[in-house]
Amino acid sequence: MLYTTKGIDREIIRIKREVSKVPDYGYTVIAETLEGLAVRKKNILEKYDALMYAYGNCASAYFIAANDREKFKGFCQLAAKAGEICFQLYEKGIRTSASWGRHLENKDTMFTYIHYAILANDYELAIRITPLESLLGSVLQQDYDKAKTFLPEDPNEIQSPWQDEERILWAVAYKNEKKLNQFVERRINDLRRQACVATPVYFDEHGLAWIKLAMQRGMECKLNVLELPLDLLDVFSVNEAEWKLPKDEELEKILAGDVYHANC
Numbered sequence: 001m002l003y004t005t006k007g008i009d010r011e012i013i014r015i016k017r018e019v020s021k022v023p024d025y026g027y028t029v030i031a032e033t034l035e036g037l038a039v040r041k042k043n044i045l046e047k048y049d050a051l052m053y054a055y056g057n058c059a060s061a062y063f064i065a066a067n068d069r070e071k072f073k074g075f076c077q078l079a080a081k082a083g084e085i086c087f088q089l090y091e092k093g094i095r096t097s098a099s100w101g102r103h104l105e106n107k108d109t110m111f112t113y114i115h116y117a118i119l120a121n122d123y124e125l126a127i128r129i130t131p132l133e134s135l136l137g138s139v140l141q142q143d144y145d146k147a148k149t150f151l152p153e154d155p156n157e158i159q160s161p162w163q164d165e166e167r168i169l170w171a172v173a174y175k176n177e178k179k180l181n182q183f184v185e186r187r188i189n190d191l192r193r194q195a196c197v198a199t200p201v202y203f204d205e206h207g208l209a210w211i212k213l214a215m216q217r218g219m220e221c222k223l224n225v226l227e228l229p230l231d232l233l234d235v236f237s238v239n240e241a242e243w244k245l246p247k248d249e250e251l252e253k254i255l256a257g258d259v260y261h262a263n264c
Helices: 006-021 025-039 044-066 069-091 101-106 111-119 123-128 135-140 144-148 163-173 177-194 205-216 249-255
Strands: none
Touching: 006 044, 025 044, 044 069, 044 111, 044 249, 069 101, 069 111, 069 123, 069 249, 111 123, 111 135, 111 205, 123 135, 135 144, 135 163, 144 163, 163 177, 163 205, 177 205
16 A cells, blocks of 8 residues: 555645744634634534634644644644533533534544544543443443444444444454454545545544554554554653643633523
């Protein structure tokens, strides 16, 4: 398999130019995100969902543009904290009319929120917001026998909308390194085919987080592609005292139990 593609290389050049042209890139992106949310009058749940993605985008941009691992993990940590807040706000009764709101209730696309915590090596946070009685919850707790109870014996029977995740977690649960590499390679091939009609994926955050879960199982991914920078598979965590979300008095009041009335 080729290490990269022309489409990915062009996208990386674009990202590097964007980061180099914007002074204090991360601060600017977050400030513009908050300004846009205020203009569109988004509620606080929608605010933190948008912030989660904004912090996540900053993380990958800093890594791609400058190989800045500290900022990568720091922004992943902030994204993970923003994701956790989304669930806390939902539990407080705050809702959104956006289609993604149902995922907070059903918890059916948990990895969208949790992978940032895994990339930041904050497994306590990941476990805290994951249903423990689930495939992902079992793998995070490293209870692989329990994880198998959520899976068929044959991975070819997995046909869910999130089959990439379930197939790779199947390989982790069954400690099948050959299948792990096959499933990861299949995912990268699919992402590259999709690039024919969409923006190329230059950094597969979900894929890398799944590989980190495999690494905890003593498994190794041997696929050498640009989308999966395996040199990020370290175990150091960021200094949380240096990576804190901005103070938010409205959020503090809501989490403290004050009544909140929000328009959907």
